[in-house]
Every structure is written in structure tokens, then in C-alpha cells.
Amino acid sequence: MSRPVFQPNAKSVNGGLKPRRKLGEEEHVTRIVQVLIPRPLPEPFDYAEPEGMSLIVGQIVSVPLGSKTVVGAVVGLRDGIGGNRRLREVIGSGDEPPLPPRTLEFVDWVARYSADSPGQALAIVLRGLRAPLPKPDRKLIASGTAPLRLTVARQRVLDAATTAASPAAIARAAGVSAGVVRALIAEGCLVAPPADDQPASDLATGGGAAFDLNPSQAAAAKQLGATVVAGGFSVTLLDGVTGSGKTEVYLEAASAVLAADPGAQVLIMLPEIALTQAVIDRVSARFGVAPTEWHSGVSPPRRRVAWENIAGGRSRIVVGARSALFLPYANLGLIIVDEEHDGSYKQDEGFIYQARDMAVARGKIETCAVILASATPSLETIWNAQTGRYRWLRLADRHGSAVMPATTLLDMREAPPEHGRWLSSSLTSAVAETLGRGEQVLLFLNRRGYAPLVLCRACGERMKSPDTDSWLVEHRYSGRLVCHLTGFSMPKPESCPACGAKHAFVSVGPGVERIEEETRLRFPDARIAVFSSDTIRDAAAARELIDAMAAGEFDILIATQGAAKGHNFPKLTLVGIVDADLGLHGGDPRAAERTFQLLTQVSGRAGRHALPGRALVQTWMPEHPVMQAIAAGDRDAFVAIELAEREAAGLPPFSRLAAVIVSGLDAEAVETYCKHMAASAPNADGIDLFGPADAPLALVRGRKRKRFLIRAGKSVDLQGFLAAWRARIRSTSTVRVAFDVDPYSFL
Numbered sequence: 001m002s003r004p005v006f007q008p009n010a011k012s013v014n015g016g017l018k019p020r021r022k023l024g025e026e027e028h029v030t031r032i033v034q035v036l037i038p039r040p041l042p043e044p045f046d047y048a049e050p051e052g053m054s055l056i057v058g059q060i061v062s063v064p065l066g067s068k069t070v071v072g073a074v075v076g077l078r079d080g081i082g083g084n085r086r087l088r089e090v091i092g093s094g095d096e097p098p099l100p101p102r103t104l105e106f107v108d109w110v111a112r113y114s115a116d117s118p119g120q121a122l123a124i125v126l127r128g129l130r131a132p133l134p135k136p137d138r139k140l141i142a143s144g145t146a147p148l149r150l151t152v153a154r155q156r157v158l159d160a161a162t163t164a165a166s167p168a169a170i171a172r173a174a175g176v177s178a179g180v181v182r183a184l185i186a187e188g189c190l191v192a193p194p195a196d197d198q199p200a201s202d203l204a205t206g207g208g209a210a211f212d213l214n215p216s217q218a219a220a221a222k223q224l225g226a227t228v229v230a231g232g233f234s235v236t237l238l239d240g241v242t243g244s245g246k247t248e249v250y251l252e253a254a255s256a257v258l259a260a261d262p263g264a265q266v267l268i269m270l271p272e273i274a275l276t277q278a279v280i281d282r283v284s285a286r287f288g289v290a291p292t293e294w295h296s297g298v299s300p301p302r303r304r305v306a307w308e309n310i311a312g313g314r315s316r317i318v319v320g321a322r323s324a325l326f327l328p329y330a331n332l333g334l335i336i337v338d339e340e341h342d343g344s345y346k347q348d349e350g351f352i353y354q355a356r357d358m359a360v361a362r363g364k365i366e367t368c369a370v371i372l373a374s375a376t377p378s379l380e381t382i383w384n385a386q387t388g389r390y391r392w393l394r395l396a397d398r399h400g401s402a403v404m405p406a407t408t409l410l411d412m413r414e415a416p417p418e419h420g421r422w423l424s425s426s427l428t429s430a431v432a433e434t435l436g437r438g439e440q441v442l443l444f445l446n447r448r449g450y451a452p453l454v455l456c457r458a459c460g461e462r463m464k465s466p467d468t469d470s471w472l473v474e475h476r477y478s479g480r481l482v483c484h485l486t487g488f489s490m491p492k493p494e495s496c497p498a499c500g501a502k503h504a505f506v507s508v509g510p511g512v513e514r515i516e517e518e519t520r521l522r523f524p525d526a527r528i529a530v531f532s533s534d535t536i537r538d539a540a541a542a543r544e545l546i547d548a549m550a551a552g553e554f555d556i557l558i559a560t561q562g563a564a565k566g567h568n569f570p571k572l573t574l575v576g577i578v579d580a581d582l583g584l585h586g587g588d589p590r591a592a593e594r595t596f597q598l599l600t601q602v603s604g605r606a607g608r609h610a611l612p613g614r615a616l617v618q619t620w621m622p623e624h625p626v627m628q629a630i631a632a633g634d635r636d637a638f639v640a641i642e643l644a645e646r647e648a649a650g651l652p653p654f655s656r657l658a659a660v661i662v663s664g665l666d667a668e669a670v671e672t673y674c675k676h677m678a679a680s681a682p683n684a685d686g687i688d689l690f691g692p693a694d695a696p697l698a699l700v701r702g703r704k705r706k707r708f709l710i711r712a713g714k715s716v717d718l719q720g721f722l723a724a725w726r727a728r729i730r731s732t733s734t735v736r737v738a739f740d741v742d743p744y745s746f747l
Contacts, residue, residue: 030048030049030079030080030087031048031049031055031077031078031079031080032046032047032048032049032077032078032079032080032087033046033047033048033049033055033061033074033076033077033090034046034074034075034076034077034078035047035061035063035072035073035074035075035090036072036073036075036107036118036119036122037063037065037070037071037072037119037122038070038071038072038119038120038122038123038125038126039070039117039119039120039123040116040117040119040120041117041119042117043118044072044075044076044118045063045065045072046087047063047087047088047089047090048080048087048088048089048090049077049089049090050089050090053090053093055074055077055090055093056074056077056098057074057075057076057077057098057101057104058073058074058075058098058099058100058101058103058104059073059074059093059094059098059099060072060073060093060094060096060098060099060126060129061073061074061090061091061092061093061094062090062091062092062093062094063088063090063091064088064091069091071126071129072122073099073104073122073125073126074098075104096129096307096308096311097308097311097312097328097330098311099125099311099328100311100328100329100330102332102365102366103125103326103328103329105365106121106326106361106362106365106366107121107122107125107326109361109365110353110358110361112719112723113353113358113361113719113741114351114352114353114739114741115658115719115722115723115726115739115741116351116352116739120350120351121326121351123351124323124326124351125326125327125328127303127323127326128303128304128306128307128308128327129304129307130300130304131299131300131301131303131304132300132301132304139164139165139166139192139193140161140164140165140166140167140170140181140185140190140191140192140193141161141162141163141164141165141190141191141192141193142158142161142162142189142190143188143189143190143191145187145188145189146189147183147184147187147189148187153174153176153180154180154183154184154189156174156175156176157170157171157174157176157180157181157184157190158184158189159174160173160174161190164193167181167182167185167190170190210252210255210286211245211248211251211252211286213245213248213249213252214245214397216244216395216396216397217244217245217248217249217395220238220240220249220393220395221248221249221252221253223393224236224238224249224250224252224253224256224371224393225252225253225255225256227253227369227391228253228256228257228333228334228369228371229256229257229260231367231368232367232369233363233364233366233367233368233369233370234363234369234370234391235360235363235369235370235371235372235384235389235390235391236369236370236371236372236390236391236392236393237340237372237373237374237377237381237382237384237385237390237391237392237393238250238371238372238373238374238393238395239374239375239377239385239392239393239394239395240373240375240394240395240396241375241395241396241397241398241404241604242375242398242404242600242601242603242604242605242608243398243404243568243604243608244375244395244396244397244398245395245398246338246373246374246375246395247279247282247338247373248282249395250268250336250338250371250373251282251283251286253334253336253369253371254266254268254317254334254336255286255287257333257334257369258287258316258317258333261331261333263313263330263331264316264331264332264333264334265310265313265315265316265317265318265329265330265331265332265333266316266317266318266333266334266335266336267318267320267324267325267327267329267332267334267335267336268283268291268317268318268319268320268336268338269320269321269322269324269325269335269336269337269338269345269355269359270319270320270321270338270339271321271322271338271339271342271343271344271345271565272342272344272562272565273295273296273297273321273538273539273542275338275339275565275567276293276295276297276319276320276539277539277543278543278546278567278568279319279338280293280319283317283319287317289316289317291315291317291318291319292306292309292310292315292317292318292319292320293306293318293319293320294306294318294319294320294321294323294324294327295320295321295323295324295539296321297538297539297540306318307327307328310327310328310329310330311327311328311329311330312330313330313331322344322345322347322355325355325358325359325362329366332362332366332368333368333369334368334369334370334371335359335362335363335366335368335369335370335371336370336371336373337355337356337359337370337371337372337373338373338374339373339374339565340356340372340373340374340377340378340381341374341376341377341378341381341597342565343594343744346744346745348740348744348745352738352739352740352741354742354744356372356378356381357742359372360372372390375600375601375604376596376597376600376601376635378593379593379639379642379643379646379652379653380652380653382639382643383643383653384653398608403607403612404604404607404633405575405603405604405606405607405612405613405614405615406612406613406614406615407603407614407615407616407617407630407631407633408614408615408616408617408631409617409619409622409627409630409631410424410426410427410616410617410618410619411619411620411622412424412618412619412620413620421518422510422514422515422518422578422579423443423515423518423519423522423576423578423618424618426616427576427578427616427618428522430574430576430614430616431443431519431522431523431556431574431576432523434573434574435523435526435555435556437573438571439571439572439573439574439611440549440552440554440555440556440557440569440571440572440573440574441555441556441557441572441573441574441575441576442556442557442558442559442563442569442572442574442575442576442602442605442606443515443519443556443557443558443559443576443578444559444560444563444564444575444576444577444578444602445510445511445512445515445558445559445560445577445578445579445582446560446561446579446582446583446598447509447510447511447512447560447579447582448473448475448484448511448512448532448533448534448560449473449474449475449476449482449484449511449512449513449534450473450474450475450476450477450507450510450511450513450514450517451473451474451507451508451509451510451511451514452471452473452508452509452510452511453471453473453507453508453509454471454472454474454481454492454505454506454507454508455505455506455508456496456498456499456501456504456505456506457501457504457505457506458496458499458501458504459496459498459499459501461496461497461498461499463481463505465483465485465486465488466488466702467699467700467701467702467703468483468485468486468488468697468699468700468701468702469697469698469699469700470483470484470485470486470697470700472488472490473511474492474507474511475489475513475534476513476514476517477513477534477535479491479492480492485697485700486700486701492505493505510578510579512530512532512558512559512560513530513534515558515578516528516530516558519556519558523555523556526555526556527553527554527555527556528554528555528556528557528558529545529548529549529554529556529557529558530557530558530559531545531557531558531559531560531562531563532559532560532562533560533562536562542562546567549567549569549572550567550568550569550570552570552571557569557572561598561602563602563605564598564601564602564605565601567605568608568609569605569608570608570609570611571609571611572605572606572607572608572613573606573607573611573612573613573614574606574613574614574615574616575602575603575605575606575613575614575615575616576615576616576618577599577602577603577615577616577617577618578618579618580595580599580617580618580619580627580630581619581620581621581624583595583598584621584624584626588745588746589646589649589651589746590744592625592626592642593642595626596626596629596630596635596638596642599617599626599630600630600635602615603615603617603630617630617631625638625641625642626638629641650711651711652742654714655711655712655713655714656711656712656713656714656716656718656741656742657709657710657711657712657742657743658709658710658712658718658722658739658740658741658742658743659707659708659709659710659739659740659743659746660677660691660707660708660710660737660738660739660740661695661705661706661707661737661738661740662674662677662692662705662706662707662708662735662736662737663700663703663704663705663706663735663736663738664703664704664734664735664736665702665703665704665734666704666734667704669732669734669735670704670705670706670735671706673732673735674691674692674706674708675692676729677692677708677725677729677737678691678692678708680725680728680729681725681728682721682724682725682728684716684721685716686712686713686715686716687710687711687712687713687716687718687721688710688711688712689708689709689710690708690709690710690711691706691707691708691709692706692707692708693706693707694706694707695707695747696746696747697747703736710722718741719741722739722741726739
């Protein structure tokens, strides 16, 4: 455990400027330190290394930047002799482990791929250092550092501190005063033990019980184990139907890596915080040691400890969200991307990246294996598997006696619900039958709130978020209208702001709150819960509701997409999809793929144990290829159709896309800037440039938004084109430009 960092160096007075060399003085060699600063800057800055500092590449340092002191990482060192340019000195260095060379290589690679500055990527790497270390509570242990002055009393303290204990307990065991213990703490001779230290012996032997694998799982685990233990870079698609036991298979691969290399580290990436506890429980059961967590729900002091333990090689298994990919692993031996198809792996703000794709890149840089696991892999991943770039392992059956649920399409044109209702008679009857057998129901609608649109019956005014082209969603729980894009909310007004009519607002369409209202009217004795980001505020609340549902404390769960991922409910036998067509509207080229993935995943929550399950899908377009594939359970047919359409349209995976979003408060300035950008675009073969055009959401938070779309052939250097284009345009304080390589949002 390191001590507080960045103590100013005595040689850094007056901004760290070196004095001018006087005539006759012997010219001396000074090392020049290249420091990458975690800010949107195009390149590292040069600083002078103070005498006696002896920096190394990867070390975390503090340096002057303008009038401020900032933290950065050393990315290069070279000798420099005098010169006319005076360099400011490095102020100080910390005690943290240096960033490994491969982490720095990954930072540089991902920045170039994303057409962004490396400082933006470094900011994610260093995020764990922003918090202070936890206060020493509590338990201490001898660090191995010898005190400046060793007395008999101090030696007794060090002998008593070979196992972790509180300062008071150490003092009592050594028979010394508390002051002796405090002095050794101040000298760093007593430190807090690493909170997330995972003993190599426990992990290598699989401290917990091994999973009971069926023949299909065992065969896949054996092949995966052989691949990962062989070493070197490889990518494997672990493709298994919902409930087939993919987690158990990839944990066996992790066990093989840890057993083969006592210093190896394993990263398991998950798309949702709500899934972490279930995976942590499985990791703990398999290895007898809890993994290190890394996500937004982890407190800053715990993140700081985790960062240092990962960099120091003490944390052997890490379970985290997409940003865990940027941690400074000392010896990364395996990367697992669970639910690899999930759109949550795409970071759309700040530094923009696709964590699934960057995981493959990091695996290549680290020379380690990568496993992509999903029941509904992305088309890009399937294409890579079909063409032989990725190895492909398939699990076709569910674990144990469970079978896949039967899926039935309910044609809403033939049997629509009653006026003002949203559940058809067929679905309602099925819910009643299921509850009558003492089983559970999941009603799925991927729309938060009570109603997605509020309009005035008198004049037709649609309530929108101020300065944003986004409708306000009615939330009956809070009595407010909310913009899910910007977070703006307001009380529902009594009068229309356009025409003044009172009590003229009507709620159009359903959200989960409205489905709950209807369900409570139809089934007043049922125990009902709602799972959405409005009712579940954090990972702990999500886990509590999931555990309660799994324990049978609820009869009906009404949920958005958060409930569709990886959860196991033993008594859940019926899934009712209220509006299956919802995701097919709009101009998103991935709309069909996303809808198929989501409906397959949510249907797969039914019948995951001994009880048979079924899924009823309400749709107004039963003839749509997505609906036909869902009903037939024929993913391969859907993939073939979708790939053919993508190839005909020249869309990924047969080409590459990039988007450029230009925004500003002054619409005229944005228009002028876009014209300048269009005129500055490089000429390049194999590149199609579309735009500028208004973005589908042309106004967000008062900023006018326009978009360019770039399509490039697979053999074209898209990053080179974007870098050349960026170099030709001048930055301004009034217009913001964001480059998005491989866009997933087309809003």
C-alpha cells in the first residue's frame, strides 16, 4: 500500500525553471522526460528530470502545466544537452507501481484507433488514483521495510505484526506504548494489508468446488483450456443458448490460466453493474476467493486500493464494467467479455470507444487469449467467426433438464387489446394460468415511465424538453415529466403552455408504470414489482430485487431491458413481451439485430430450470423477419438474411463506419463550421462522405447538432483519413467536434 503521492521536490521552486548556464560553466547532460498528461492534448510534453530523481518509463509524476500542478505518466526518456530552450522540471513522483509498458502501448493504440488524443485514454487509466487511500482502520501488518532506528521495542512490534492486527492489539502483544506503533506507521514499517489480495495458491488450486459440467460444457471447457494455456493471442466466440452454462465454461478456462501461471491475471467484463454480484458469487464459489470489483458502484477509496493491487499484480481476478479494460494489469493472461453483443459496451461520451473491440485489441497487445461470450452474438463477431478470424465454440442445449421456451407470436391486428389497455386477452389468460400454478411471470416493455408522450387534446401541443428535440415522458410515480436524454424534469402542468387549455393533456402509449397499473387492476392479489432505472437506483437495490424474485417473493415482474441479461429465476415460466415492435422503428441500421438480441435474451428468462417455459410476443408485424426468426428459434436464418442485407447496403461488417458530430449553441456558426469541414475533407479512394445533415436529434441542451457519416472499405485506413481531416480543421471555442469510430448510436 503506497503513501500519499506527489510531494513537491525542493528543486521545483519558481515553476521549476532551470537557471541559465553562466559563461564558462561546463555543459552538463540533463535527461528529458516525456510526460503524457490526462487531458485532450495531442502529444506528450517535455520536462527536465531533476538531479537524483532517476525516473523510469511508466512512472506516475506530478508536473507543472501553466500555473497548475497536474499528474501524468512518463512515456519516454532521452538525453539532452543544454540548448536554448529551458524546460520546466518534474515536480515529484509517487509510490504507485509504474504503468506497465503494454498499458502505455494500449493507450497509444486505442487513441489512434478512436482518432482522439492519447491523454483522453490515459485519463481513464488514471481514474483510480483520483481518490485518497482509505484511512488505516484498523488492521496493520509489517511491510518488510526496516525502521531508521531499530530498538528492542520496535523489533518486538515488528515480530508481533507478522499477521494483520489492529494497532492496539499489536501494541498489547509487543508490550509497548501506542507511540512506538505510531512511529513505525509513520516510517512505513507497518501498513494496511492489500484489501483485495488474492493468494496465488488458492486460485491456482481452485480453492472452491469445481462446477458439475454436462458433456457439452466439458468439451467446450477442455478446448478453451487448451487454447488459453497454450499462450499467445487468440479470440474465441463462446456461443451458447440462454441457460447453457457459458459462465461455468469460461470460469474453467480462467482456472486453467491461473493454474498454468501463478502470476497471471484474469479480467471478466460485464455490461451491467446489476450482473456483477451474481458473477462475483460464482467466481467466489469456484475459486474460494472474492474477485476485485471495478465499476461506478465501488467507492473511490476502494477503487484506489483496487488500482494499486491490480498494478502490483496482487489482484488476480477482476470483475468490472467497460472501464476495467483500461486498468494497468501487471500480467494479463485472459480477457472475458460476457454478453459481448450488449450495446452498453459502447462509450458514447468523452473518450468514445467500443469496449468489446478494444478488448480484442488489448488481448493482442498483451499476447493473451480473449473469450467473447453470448447467446446472441453481434453480427460483426459472428462474421469474424464464420470467416475464421475467431475460433467458434457452440453450446446448443440448456444445462440439466431445462429446455428452451416455446415462443408464440400474438398478432395484435387480429386480436387487439381492449381500448385503453395494452395486454391482449391471450396474454392475460396465460398470466392467470401461470399464477394459478404458483409460477412466476415476467412482463417486458423496454420503455420507462408511464407514457412516452404527453399531448394537448385541444391544440395538439406535444410536451418537449426545453432546448432539446426530445419528448417528455410522463412518470406517475413522481408526478413529473422527464427527458430521458438530458435529465430535465418538471411537474406535469395543469394548463397547456401553448393554448392555455386546462386538464387537456392526454397520455399516449404505455411505459412500465402504465403496464403495472393495468396488471394490478387485472390481478389485484398478485405480488408485483417493477424493474427499471426509475425504481432501481443502484447495484445493491437491483441485486435485492433480483434475489427477492429468485426467492419467489414476487409473482409478476414488470421490467425494462435490465431484467433481460443473465438473471436466473427458478419459478419463472412465462415471459410476455408487451410491444415487440418497439425497437424496429427509426433509421438505426442495427435495429433488427438489436431487436432480435433483446427479444431472444428476455424470452430466455423463462424455463431455465426444471419447469417448462414459454414466451408470448405481442406484435403488429408478425411477418417481419425478426419476428419469424424469434418464433422459429432460428437464429442462423436471421443472421443469413441480415448479413445479406448489410452486404447489399455496404454496411458493417462488410465496411467500416465513422460519424462526426458537430454541435454548438449558435446554429449559424455550426452551419459555417460544417461547410469548412466539408471543404477540408481529404480526397481518398474507398471513402464515401455523407453530410453534413441535421442529426435525428438536431437540438440537445440548446446545442444545434449536425452529422457527417463516413463509410470506408475494409482495406482503407479509416483512422488515417480521420487524423488527416482533424489536422486540417481549426478548433474553436464555440463549436464542438466529436469523432465516433464504429458508431452504435445514430441519433
